[in-house]
Amino acid sequence: MLFTSPEFAIFFLVTFIIYYLPFFQKQQPIIIIAGSFIFYGWNSSWLMGLLALSISLNTITSFKILHSLRKRQKHLWMTLGIVGNLLILGFFKYGILITNFITTTFHTSNVLTDSAITLLSDLPVPIGLSFYTFLSIGLLADLAREQSFVLRGSYSKKISFRHHLLSTSLFITFFPSLISGPISRASDFYSQVQPKFLKDIPWYDVLRSLIIGYYLKMVIADNLKDYTYWISFPYYQSLGTMTNIVLLVGYSIQIFADFAGYSLIAIGLAAALGYQLPQNFNFPYVSLSLSEFWRRWHISLSTWLRDYLYFPLGGNRKGKIRTYINLIVVMTLGGLWHGATWNYAVWGIFHGCGLAVERLLGVNQTSKEIQDRSKSFWQQFLLDLIRWFFVFSFVSIGWIFFKLVNFDAAIDFFITLTRNLHQRLSLDIIAPTTLFALPIIISHSFYFLIYKYLSNNKLLKNISLKSSMDLVLGVLLALTLLDAGSTDTFIYFQF
Amino acid sequence: MLAAPIHLYTFSFRGDRMFFISNLSLVIRPFLVCIACLILYQGSIFYGLLPSSEGINQWQANIIKAEKYIYNRDSTPIVLVGSSLANNLPTKYLSDRATNLGMSGGSTQTGLEIVRKKEIKPSLLLVELNDTIGRELDTKLVTPLFHPLTSFIKIHFPMFRQEYRPTSVLMQYLENEYKQRNVREVERQDEKQVINSDFRQKMIKQLVEDRNIELDTQQKQSIVKEAEFIKNQIADIQKEAVRVILFDIPGESVVDNTTKQRQIRELLKSLFPKNSFEWLPELPARKWITSDGIHLVQSNAKEYVSQLDGVINRLLNENHS
Numbered sequence: 001m002l003f004t005s006p007e008f009a010i011f012f013l014v015t016f017i018i019y020y021l022p023f024f025q026k027q028q029p030i031i032i033i034a035g036s037f038i039f040y041g042w043n044s045s046w047l048m049g050l051l052a053l054s055i056s057l058n059t060i061t062s063f064k065i066l067h068s069l070r071k072r073q074k075h076l077w078m079t080l081g082i083v084g085n086l087l088i089l090g091f092f093k094y095g096i097l098i099t100n101f102i103t104t105t106f107h108t109s110n111v112l113t114d115s116a117i118t119l120l121s122d123l124p125v126p127i128g129l130s131f132y133t134f135l136s137i138g139l140l141a142d143l144a145r146e147q148s149f150v151l152r153g154s155y156s157k158k159i160s161f162r163h164h165l166l167s168t169s170l171f172i173t174f175f176p177s178l179i180s181g182p183i184s185r186a187s188d189f190y191s192q193v194q195p196k197f198l199k200d201i202p203w204y205d206v207l208r209s210l211i212i213g214y215y216l217k218m219v220i221a222d223n224l225k226d227y228t229y230w231i232s233f234p235y236y237q238s239l240g241t242m243t244n245i246v247l248l249v250g251y252s253i254q255i256f257a258d259f260a261g262y263s264l265i266a267i268g269l270a271a272a273l274g275y276q277l278p279q280n281f282n283f284p285y286v287s288l289s290l291s292e293f294w295r296r297w298h299i300s301l302s303t304w305l306r307d308y309l310y311f312p313l314g315g316n317r318k319g320k321i322r323t324y325i326n327l328i329v330v331m332t333l334g335g336l337w338h339g340a341t342w343n344y345a346v347w348g349i350f351h352g353c354g355l356a357v358e359r360l361l362g363v364n365q366t367s368k369e370i371q372d373r374s375k376s377f378w379q380q381f382l383l384d385l386i387r388w389f390f391v392f393s394f395v396s397i398g399w400i401f402f403k404l405v406n407f408d409a410a411i412d413f414f415i416t417l418t419r420n421l422h423q424r425l426s427l428d429i430i431a432p433t434t435l436f437a438l439p440i441i442i443s444h445s446f447y448f449l450i451y452k453y454l455s456n457n458k459l460l461k462n463i464s465l466k467s468s469m470d471l472v473l474g475v476l477l478a479l480t481l482l483d484a485g486s487t488d489t490f491i492y493f494q495f
Numbered sequence: 496m497l498a499a500p501i502h503l504y505t506f507s508f509r510g511d512r513m514f515f516i517s518n519l520s521l522v523i524r525p526f527l528v529c530i531a532c533l534i535l536y537q538g539s540i541f542y543g544l545l546p547s548s549e550g551i552n553q554w555q556a557n558i559i560k561a562e563k564y565i566y567n568r569d570s571t572p573i574v575l576v577g578s579s580l581a582n583n584l585p586t587k588y589l590s591d592r593a594t595n596l597g598m599s600g601g602s603t604q605t606g607l608e609i610v611r612k613k614e615i616k617p618s619l620l621l622v623e624l625n626d627t628i629g630r631e632l633d634t635k636l637v638t639p640l641f642h643p644l645t646s647f648i649k650i651h652f653p654m655f656r657q658e659y660r661p662t663s664v665l666m667q668y669l670e671n672e673y674k675q676r677n678v679r680e681v682e683r684q685d686e687k688q689v690i691n692s693d694f695r696q697k698m699i700k701q702l703v704e705d706r707n708i709e710l711d712t713q714q715k716q717s718i719v720k721e722a723e724f725i726k727n728q729i730a731d732i733q734k735e736a737v738r739v740i741l742f743d744i745p746g747e748s749v750v751d752n753t754t755k756q757r758q759i760r761e762l763l764k765s766l767f768p769k770n771s772f773e774w775l776p777e778l779p780a781r782k783w784i785t786s787d788g789i790h791l792v793q794s795n796a797k798e799y800v801s802q803l804d805g806v807i808n809r810l811l812n813e814n815h816s
Contacts, residue, residue, distance in 0.1 A: 204521040204522055226554060226555075227552065234698075234701075237697075432551050470528060471528055473525035473528070474531070477526070478528075482661055483661050
């Protein structure tokens with residue numbers, strides 16, 4: 001079920017009403033769990049079985065971790081749980097990739113491997129599997145480490161299995177974030193499992209999140225997709241270099257609007273149900289370094305990879321070379337997390353290498369850190385603009401591996417850019433792409449100026465933007481009603 | 496406050512009554528702004544201040560075409576249904592009484608379904624048949640068009656129709672401005688369509704390669720299945736005294752002469768035999784030029800339409816006499 005579908009609107013409305021009825025107050029977690037199963041299994045009911053399997057595995061192993069007295073025991077249960085989760089993920093998502101890799105590398109082709117490939121390629125990839133696998137691994141690791149749970153005072157060893165089953169089921173299945181994140185932390189989430197009241201709903205924040213989210217998804221992303229379609233194979237070959245570049249920028253903006261919009265809707269829906277999900281995007285396209293970009297893009301995934309992969313690998317504590325290797329390894333796995341094709345791995349390596357080179361050159365500071373007081377305003381502005389241009393171009397080039405899943409086509413796209421230099425602009429494609437991308441460009445520029453240059457401006461501090469925000473929200477809502485595109489796709493669904 | 500746009504994604508959970516009331520009252524203002532915007536927009540359309548658009552992409556153009564046909568309460572004497580081949584035909588040269596429901600990227604079944612579901616029927620229905628009949632009916636396009644609630648809203652509030660989408664209206668305005676200033680360039684449409692000759696040749700070569708193989712069983716089954724569907728649609732429409740004429744639009748000869756293309760033509764002739772279905776008489780043979788191996792360039796499309804117009808007029812006259 002897509003957040004943008006009419007059936008979801010009805011589903012959410014019904015769930016919301018039942019959820020806040022005083023009569024069902026004590027059953028609130030069960031209502032969400034039941035709702036989540038319906039939401040998840042709406043199109044394929046077998047997915048509910050997979051979700052139940054994941055819940056069972058993670059509830060049992062996490063409960064065992066919680067009640068293990070020895071550290072070794074805790075680690076044993078954690079390892080068991082993580083291996084179980086990775087097996088499910090590996091079987092459904094990477095089975096075909098791994099089997100293909102083995103058969104081509106070792107030239108082992110027989111009836112058994114052939115039928116295995118057929119079986120695996122026929123398996124549908126369960127939507128959201130990567131998201132709830134990461135949630136579960138985070139839960140197991142956090143419980144084994146204990147600190148985060150103890151710090152938030154949300155859990156103790158006295159907790160009953162029934163209570164733990166309820167909390168874990170709610171945490172894994174929570175429908176606003178089930179299929180596309182943000183990836184919440186168990187320690188943050190479990191402490192929120194308590195009765196919710198209508199009076200506690202931050203209506204304005206919910207509205208703001210939903211309006212901006214739906215606008216990003218339905219107006220910007222869903223309309224841009226009709227134009228960025230032209231950079232699919234082989235259509236880009238007929239277009240000029242400038243047209244293709246504008247379309248690539250359009251795709252950068254589409255992928256941001258698509259995912260950030262969906263995340264915002266998830267955050268808004270969760271808030272309406274009394275749960276606070278982590279922020280997932282924070283104006284990523286204002287970044288002046290790749291490190292900053294990853295602190296602003298898909299924040300919940302970046303921090304997950306940092307805490308559960310980069311740090312355990314040694315982070316930057318084991319020398320420069322190990323740091324670079326760790327960065328590349330983490331980003332490659334992060335790339336593969338997106339999909340079981342080598343293109344995603346290439347995308348990850350591309351970003352990993354970028355991050356490593358950035359560290360090597362010492363240019364991995366964030367916008368806030370790069371404030372050289374010895375430079376004049378314009379010198380600093382120009383320097384920032386150059387840095388921004390490099391980061392944005394790098395990131396946008398990387399997105400081509402998302403758009404063109406065939407590696408040869410991705411390379412051919414760049415060859416076409418050099419070949420079609422003198423071809424005329426396709427105004428009928430460029431103009432609407434620019435028009436739909438404009439709100440993102442304007443909002444990022446506005447944020448960039450305020451955040452970087454005018455944050456200390458006294459005059460601006462005294463200006464109330466509240467009423468203009470109401471105006472913006474009202475206009476965005478009207479535009480969502482009038483100008484929405486066709487909503488049959490969501491890029492991150494496949495991940 | 497300045498913090499509002501910057502901390503766009505953060506929330507403040509405070510569970511007191513005052514917070515709830517003040518928070519809820521804040522929600523009303525954006526809704527009021529939204530309603531004011533909608534009233535203003537609807538008013539502008541009502542007073543003719545905003546022109547309609549023809550759609551700025553394929554999907555939109557298809558919906559606009561369908562909406563205009565469905566919401567038009569007058570009868571349309573001639574309707575043409577088909578795929579992008581039919582859509583490529585400039586109907587304005589055919590007859591001012593004709594409506595073109597050719598769907599780019601779509602199928603004949605979609606146009607037929609729209610005609611079938613609309614209460615007022617045309618007197619003559621031209622059905623384009625080609626290899627794209629293997630495509631299925633686009634239910635995502637058709638179903639919402641006939642949904643009672645959305646139809647009601649669109650009939651009474653035209654601002655919700657595709658033709659009045661703000662971006663499309665703005666784009667249409669800019670396009671018209673551009674066309675007025677670049678009349679000569681617009682006239683050189685053919686040149687523009689075949690300007691990237693290398694790419695055009697490459698596409699044609701690719702098509703010939705792809706279609707110089709035998710029609711596989713799956714494709715054959717899909718065509719047979721969809722042909723049955725089309726036959727049922729036609730039968731339904733014919734029940735209401737509509738004359739249905741089948742036709743095929745010519746393309747690049749090298750593509751038309753490929754193995755698969757020939758097999759499909761034969762298959763269609765056997766599925767829609769001349770003794771059961773009326774086919775348009777063959778037009779004089781000539782070498783047609785396409786922009787991509789499939790779609791006729793504009794000058795050729797115009798010429799084809801004028802020939803088609805002659806045949807249709809003759810058929811209609813025969814009918815009257």
